[in-house]
Amino acid sequence: MPQLSFEQCNIEEICTSVGGSKKLLDELRGKLREWLKLQPHLPHDAEDERLDWFLLCTKLSLELAKQKLDAYYTIRRFIPEFFRNRDPCAPGMNNLHDVMQFVLLPKSNAGNDRTCIVRFISDDANIFRVEEVCRYLFMINEIQMVEGHNSGYNLILDLSMMSAGQLVGMTPSFIKKCDVSASAHAIRLKGIHILNAFSLVNSVVTMVKSILKPKLAKRIHVHANGNFEKFHQFVPKSVLPKEYGGTYSNMDDLDVLLRKKLESWRDWYLEQDNVLVDESLRPGPVVNGDSPFGFSGSFRKLDVD
Structure with missing residues (x-):
């Protein structure tokens, strides 16, 4: 059986559509990577393509991309029914x-x-x-x-x-x-x-x-x-x-x-079950998890153009 592969979108066109360029994306990716390395509470395993995703989906806003990347890892702990036990081969x-x-x-x-x-x-x-x-x-x-x-x-x-x-x-x-x-x-x-x-x-x-x-x-x-x-x-x-x-x-x-x-992707999903934010190391206030949405105020709403 053939494997599923996705038609690659024109990355330059996507960058242009959000008011930037591939050159700017490359520069911001490096800055986002350096910022991530300095966050003791966050995992540091994100691929370059994943960092690009957050930059492009925030229209090349470095500060918004930082917020989204933090939220991406943080939410796994607070809504486990969506983000834990993701074995695609589970019965x-x-x-x-x-x-x-x-x-x-x-x-x-x-x-x-x-x-x-x-x-x-x-x-x-x-x-x-x-x-x-x-x-x-x-x-x-x-x-x-x-x-x-x-x-x-x-x-x-x-x-x-x-x-x-x-x-x-x-x-x-x-x-x-x-x-x-x-x-x-x-x-x-x-x-x-x-x-x-x-x-x-x-x-x-x-x-x-x-x-x-x-x-x-x-x-x-x-x-x-x-x-x-x-x-x-x-x-x-x-x-x-x-x-x-x-x-x-x-x-x-x-x-x-x-x-x-x-x-x-099974091995990756299983590995990511243990890739979580360490709130004890978060600079500043710890994210409140007393309720499923106790942390949501610091996250942006669903992105629409």
Whole structure:
């Protein structure tokens, strides 16, 4: 079976789109690396590509990149259900894959955006855990930080096989965890597109929009069942699998390729379980972990352009 590889976006174009250049990125990476070495509470293992991710996703702001990088490591301790026990070969992963398919499209669109598709393939609420979905998505993003720089994500949620019972975990508290976690990962969302939604989903979307920043809330689109015409205005057919009117491969094959990609990163995920912030060494006030969001005030909100 072929391996999943991502079409490389033009790094110079991405730098230009955020008001900089490749030369500036190189200079800032060196400064961010030197700053990281001086932080006794933070791990020092970040790859150059990971540092580039934080710089590009903060529009080449060195100070914001420092904040995001600190948050990236800090959040692992406070939201372990998303960032610990991330073995892609664990038996529990079978339940997740029995319910859902995950696809990260290898091709980017003309704006250097990457598209991620999450598709329900079973309505079984007994084996569905919404926190496992988020953990898997953040596992995917860990790989993108190194292998697939982009200008942002289009997240596609296909709810054609979703049941009302699978919505139980979508509470305001859970949405807040997702918001804070995505901010710590410096994720830039260009759009969230919900396909094949049933009526109850509209109430959930309204609740979600009330929690998110207005600019991001406006980027949530619910598309009519089976009607991809408007959807294709956001994500072109050329990068989509055939199930969504596209011309690139199919969901089954792409889902398997992404699973294999995560399995190839297994050693890294297991190692990172023990790569945490040491709050006893943090200069200044210790980050408060009394509640899941006790630390969130010092983190920026989800990045939107």
